Amino acid sequence: MHRYFTDQRQEALRQRVRDFAESEVRPRIAEMEASRTVCHDLSRRIARQGWIGATVHRAYGGMGAGHVAKTLIIEELSRVSAAMGAMVQASQLGVAKIVHFGSEEQKKTWLPAIASGDCLPTIAVTEPQSGGHVLGMASTAVRDGDDYVLNGRKSYVGNSHVGDLHGVVVRTGEGSAGLSAFLVESGTPGFRVGPQRPAMGLHGFSFGELFFDNCRVPAANLLGRAGDGLAVAYSSSVLYGRPNLTAVSLGIHQAVLDETSAFCAERQRYGKPLADLANIKLKLGRIQSRLLLARLSAYHAVHLLDQGLPCDAELMNAKLVNVESALESARDAMDIHAASALFTDRPIERFLRDAHHIFAPAGTSDVQLLRLGELALGRAKGEWSSRLAELLRLEPSEWPEDDHDGHDGPATDAPDGTPVDEERATVPGQRTAPARQRSWFARLE
Numbered sequence: 001m002h003r004y005f006t007d008q009r010q011e012a013l014r015q016r017v018r019d020f021a022e023s024e025v026r027p028r029i030a031e032m033e034a035s036r037t038v039c040h041d042l043s044r045r046i047a048r049q050g051w052i053g054a055t056v057h058r059a060y061g062g063m064g065a066g067h068v069a070k071t072l073i074i075e076e077l078s079r080v081s082a083a084m085g086a087m088v089q090a091s092q093l094g095v096a097k098i099v100h101f102g103s104e105e106q107k108k109t110w111l112p113a114i115a116s117g118d119c120l121p122t123i124a125v126t127e128p129q130s131g132g133h134v135l136g137m138a139s140t141a142v143r144d145g146d147d148y149v150l151n152g153r154k155s156y157v158g159n160s161h162v163g164d165l166h167g168v169v170v171r172t173g174e175g176s177a178g179l180s181a182f183l184v185e186s187g188t189p190g191f192r193v194g195p196q197r198p199a200m201g202l203h204g205f206s207f208g209e210l211f212f213d214n215c216r217v218p219a220a221n222l223l224g225r226a227g228d229g230l231a232v233a234y235s236s237s238v239l240y241g242r243p244n245l246t247a248v249s250l251g252i253h254q255a256v257l258d259e260t261s262a263f264c265a266e267r268q269r270y271g272k273p274l275a276d277l278a279n280i281k282l283k284l285g286r287i288q289s290r291l292l293l294a295r296l297s298a299y300h301a302v303h304l305l306d307q308g309l310p311c312d313a314e315l316m317n318a319k320l321v322n323v324e325s326a327l328e329s330a331r332d333a334m335d336i337h338a339a340s341a342l343f344t345d346r347p348i349e350r351f352l353r354d355a356h357h358i359f360a361p362a363g364t365s366d367v368q369l370l371r372l373g374e375l376a377l378g379r380a381k382g383e384w385s386s387r388l389a390e391l392l393r394l395e396p397s398e399w400p401e402d403d404h405d406g407h408d409g410p411a412t413d414a415p416d417g418t419p420v421d422e423e424r425a426t427v428p429g430q431r432t433a434p435a436r437q438r439s440w441f442a443r444l445e
Helices: 008-035 040-047 066-080 080-099 104-118 229-266 279-307 313-343 348-357 364-377 438-445
Strands: 119-125 140-144 148-157 165-171 179-185 192-195 205-220
Touching: 008 040, 008 066, 008 080, 040 080, 040 179, 040 279, 066 080, 066 119, 066 229, 080 104, 080 165, 080 179, 080 229, 080 348, 119 148, 119 229, 148 165, 148 179, 148 192, 148 364, 165 205, 165 229, 192 229, 229 313, 229 348, 279 313, 313 348, 313 364, 364 438
Parallel strands: 119 165
Antiparallel strands: 140 148, 148 205, 165 179, 192 205
């Protein structure tokens, strides 16, 4: 794939993540499958590799490596353990709200801690009664002096049980302009996490409920402005949620092909390898074909994202293609393995279970198709990749090819030299970071 969207240094990063996944994550899979509960220590160990900060600017201690790098990190972890890939993608999803809407003070406070792995962020939007209907949420925040008081509950929150900083979207008024987003630390009085429920797959990952009972947070924890909650929720889902989940599906898909090809080479039928049978070759060919197309759609979409080009449709399509093709290939793999796939000593059944978990978040396949249909009819609404292009585009100093020396320390000017505006607009216009600083990828050389 490096022939299209990655260079040698990004592939070196891929190898580094792959080596880590094989040596540190794979030995823990049996334990996670047996316990079916969140794996706290492994989640923290992965976070401290610095990979949660893939899209965090280097001025705030991040990698500044962009969305292609983020995708390959998630893919390689998911190839070994979709649960740990999901943990990373959910944390990186939690980064989006601060990168896109955080004030300079919020960025300086939280992004370095996130980038170092000392803080795992989440985003909490979905509620039990409203599901994916964001405007149907009932949780509230009421202004009380210098604070807001939050009440309600959130469900299906990725990293619910390991998260340190929750980005919570609640209702502060009526209609679409009546949603606001707040940063809530996990130890805040009035906040609690519900018990973890056993799930079908992604064992080792948590996606549970958060409860707010007169939970008081400072008004300074408001993300953006009052009324920006819908923008926080949608932009995070479209620009981070969809490509992140795409990468998890892609990693599962690669694992399906690897495991099934090895099985077909070693298993004998009629005195020769199973792989020599024509019907088996056809099924393997379908898996391979789907994977090639899925990979192309995934990396093309995030390549456009790093370029700052309009790509909402490509992000939707990549999630659709990757989720559906991973499920289809996992079912084909189950067919090839036959009865042997039904036992847990082989990972095929785990791959299928895990792949089902990626279907609903950030929009089911029907949701993606509806939005793509609106695009075909010329009825598509505004694109988040266009609105936030300046925050998404990798600057020249961030491209892996650019190894100019820069300086450390906090930013005082935007990349174009204009003073940083502490009062963030609804859609921020520029990154608040130095224009030139040595690329993170130089560390790999």
